[in-house]
Amino acid sequence: MTQPAPDAHASDTPVAFPQARSCPFSPPESYARMRERPGPTRAVIPSGKEPWLLTGFTDVRTALSHPASSSDARHPAFPALGDGEQQVAAELRPFIRMDPPDHTRVRRMLVGEFTVRRVREMRPAIEAICREQAEHLLSLPTPADLVSEYANRVSTTVICRLLGVPMEDLEFFRRITSVAGARNSTAQEVGAALGELFALIDRLIDEKAEDPGDDLISRLVNGPLAREEITRHSLLSQIGITLNAGHETTRNMIPLAALDLLRNPDQMDLLRDDPGLWPAAVDELLRHLSVADVITLRVATEDIPLESGTIPAGDGYIALLGAANHDPEAFPDPERLDLTRTQRNHVAFGYGVHQCVGQNLGRLELEVALRVLFERVPGLRLAAPLEELPQRSASTIFGLDEVPVAW
Template sequence: MTAPVPAPEPGSAPPEPVEFPLARSCPFSPPAAYEGMRGSAAPTRATIPSGKEAWLLTRYDDVRAALSHPASSSDARHPAFPALGKGEQAVAAELRPFIRMDPPDHTRVRRMLVGEFTVRRVREMRPEIERVCAEQVRHLLSLPAPADLVGEYANRVSTTVICRLLGVPLEDLEFFRRITTVSGSRSSTEEEVGAALADLFGLIGRLIDEKAADPQDDLISRLVTGPLARGEITRRSLLSQIGITLNAGHETSRNMIPLAALALMEHPDQLALLREDPSLWPGAVDELLRYLSVADVITLRVATEDIPLEGATIPAGDGYIALLGAANRDPAAFPDPGKLDVARPQRNHVAFGYGAHQCVGQNLGRLEIEVALRTLFDQVPALRPAVPPQDLPRRSASAIFGLEEVPVSW
């Protein structure tokens, strides 16, 4: 890799690359090493599991500048694409989900989906999401305490919501959990990811045929009778786009809901503010998204041309990772960034990414997290963790950070 400017002092060797990814020492905070990286004059060089090297961006302004630059490429077919998972690059390069495309292909496919996730469309979904969350709280309370907030609440809520949006039958919750776990794990091989996605695409393929013959009021039906029928997208590409929408819609909420609930239980003063003034909830969700940054390492990019930063440059042809968790804890952007403040007025976090690839489902994500948390704390006021947070098993090998289980009592 070419060293970004500023170059090292004459006669000195460039610093050794760090091994990446780094583990969180606290489930609520990004790795502590990010703070030191943010203070250096140039991006940090890192070695990733594939054996490649990539630059790590940790400053808020650098992350936004790099992600919004026209030379920022998400195309997984690029040799320097900094995939962290063993099978991630090969599968993404073959299937080409829209999050791993560049314009104009990315723009064309994203336009097919964006109408389903507008503020108005998502607002119309609130009553249904409220019913789903209330139903799953009743399920949780039907179990002996302690019960697992991940498997018995968050997984059931996130899977139900995204499947109903898409029009996927909810016959086996564990099926979707297995698919997203395998496909989102950095330790999964290309063969393991391929087998899991083959199972998922088999299900989606059958649904495409069914909905072509008998369309319903759901996203898959609208894609099948619209873009697919008009020849604007191939069946193979449609399978991939539906698959990534299902995967991402399930995995982010499944990890965010229990971690956010635990953070509020560990900050009873902040939970008390929300109980006193429920109008704070929408802003609190944005603050929790910033504070937790579960999608910290999802923004993998390649510079197709030199990308200038403040005082440095990402050289053309190099891969880089814009660390969202580091940017969201940058004191230059957020006063006292390590403090959870549900009344924080700033909502300019980058938890959903930034630029052309900013998460298309962010409006749904915000609403789903808000309703899931409000319903949980309203209906279970005595909710409390049954295990200290530092003792909970973490999903450190996943593309989206989370906890394997969160036992709670009431």
């Protein structure tokens, strides 16, 4: 057992974690109570481990940018929340769960794919994809599900286009990712779906070595893999995590962001009056909704001193991004969606060396998907009581399973 942080809530009973949201647009209410007390909070997670929870904006940023902050899932104290998650991450070693210098080497291979210029070049293709999917939505009887009939179709098409997954494999990709990400899938079903995903990527690696295209997998196969800078096993994992991280986040954000705007008509009016506000709106929606709240699982390899206490060496911790983004010290009146907010330093994309490598693409995709949706479906409205919408609270990225809409 590790030594408690000197001024943390060591004497308290650990709080059960993860916790559900009572409102889909805000992180769990308990975060505010934890933040009011000095020091990290001791939690107990389903595996029985007891990591610390960080809830203050400054603490979260300090810890995530500290060199002793490890993302390596092979560490015994790694605070994985899902069943089997630690074992899978330890075996596959996706770079989101690696430390420098290994992490730096892999990230350098990918970062050029997501520069502002590269992503800007993708704008016409993303607009065409969103328009096509809005037409698909409009062709359906109401109520229709905004998650499966729009958001998921947009996010899977964009990520497959970027990576070079052929369009004929798109339906197959949609099916396996929906099983892998579903709340009611068993560990066995998730394992089988991941196996199918890896078999697909494995096949694509061979095809793109023979016949390269203008896509991310082709460039990795004919660059770092051909030069033996990365093993085939590692390349499979890195492509797998990029597909997954790039698809699930935007799939979950699009419907939540659409509902958040619909329930704030004053903010929608601002966007109608000044479409130049869209980029700022996307950042405020990212802050407000903080869908990747619990993704930042870490272990302190040395003592990490924080403003509010110390994380002792060897302990696991979770830097709660939603809590940091709703810290009133950093964002006054944090529960309010305010598209005119001037602070852009939210941590919805994380902080430190793992800060989201796909954030330029994520921002653009959200902007285009929401703009096209409201332009093509101006009468969009929620067709079920908000309280009845099923939450994906068991998954790492928060979202709603189904959002019935009409127009």
